[in-house]
Amino acid sequence: DTEVTQTPKHLVMGMTNKKSLKCEQHMGHRAMYWYKQKAKKPPELMFVYSYEKLSINESVPSRFSPECPNSSLLNLHLHALQPEDSALYLCASRATGNNEKLFFGSGTQLSVL
Amino acid sequence: KNQVEQSPQSLIILEGKNCTLQCNYTVSPFSNLRWYKQDTGRGPVSLTIMTFSENTKSNGRYTATLDADTKQSSLHITASQLSDSASYICVVSHVAPSGGYNKLIFGAGTRLAVHP
Numbered sequence: 001d002t003e004v005t006q007t008p009k010h011l012v013m014g015m016t017n018k019k020s021l022k023c024e025q026h027m028g029h030r031a032m033y034w035y036k037q038k039a040k041k042p043p044e045l046m047f048v049y050s051y052e053k054l055s056i057n058e059s060v061p062s063r064f065s066p067e068c069p070n071s072s073l074l075n076l077h078l079h080a081l082q083p084e085d086s087a088l089y090l091c092a093s094r095a096t097g098n099n100e101k102l103f104f105g106s107g108t109q110l111s112v113l
Numbered sequence: 114k115n116q117v118e119q120s121p122q123s124l125i126i127l128e129g130k131n132c133t134l135q136c137n138y139t140v141s142p143f144s145n146l147r148w149y150k151q152d153t154g155r156g157p158v159s160l161t162i163m164t165f166s167e168n169t170k171s172n173g174r175y176t177a178t179l180d181a182d183t184k185q186s187s188l189h190i191t192a193s194q195l196s197d198s199a200s201y202i203c204v205v206s207h208v209a210p211s212g213g214y215n216k217l218i219f220g221a222g223t224r225l226a227v228h229p
Binding site: 004031040041042043044045048050055088090092098099101102104105106107109 | 144145147154155156157158159162164202206208209214215217219220221222224
C-alpha cells in the first residue's frame, strides 16, 4: 500500500463550525506533513510531525490544530476559520532519510463560507 | 535567500510535441532536487530526484537534467500526451543546519496544457 488517504475530499463549513480533516498512511512513514495550497500556487508547509511529535509549526494560526494519534494517522482540527482559509489541504508522508520523496494524498478541498 | 524559480509560468503545446521546463534555484547548501507532477485537484506525485552528482535522469518520457554549478535544472517531456496536462513543480531540498529533516523549497510550478 503506497497511498496516503485523506478524508473528506470536499468540505464546506461556516466560520463558527468545528471540523476535522483526516489523513492515513500504512507505509510505516514516521514523518507526516500538512500543506495548504491556494489555486495556482505551490503548497505551503503548515506542520511537520516526526515520530508522532510536532517538530515544525510554520507560524500557523491557532484556529488550525494538528494531532497525530499514532504513527499512521494525522488529523487537522479546524475551528473558527476565515473565508481566506479556503484552499486545498494536502497531507504528505515520507520515510526517514533526506532523499526520500513525499507521498501526497489527494487533498481536502475546503470552502469556508 | 533560498529560492526556487520556474519558467515558463504556463505553456501550451500540441499533442506529440516535446517541451522543456526550467528550474533555477539559489538554495544552499543543496541536498537534492525533485520534479513533481500535480494534476488538478490532486496531490503532487514525484517524477524524479536529482542529487548533486547526477546530471541526467530519465523516467519514461520524462528526462531531468541538473547543472549544480549554475544551479539549474530542466524537465524535458518527449512526445507529449493529453494526460501530461498538469502543473510541474520543482522542489529543492535545503540541508538542515543542525540535523533533522531538510527544508523543502517549492517553486511556483509550470502549468502545462497539451492540446489535441
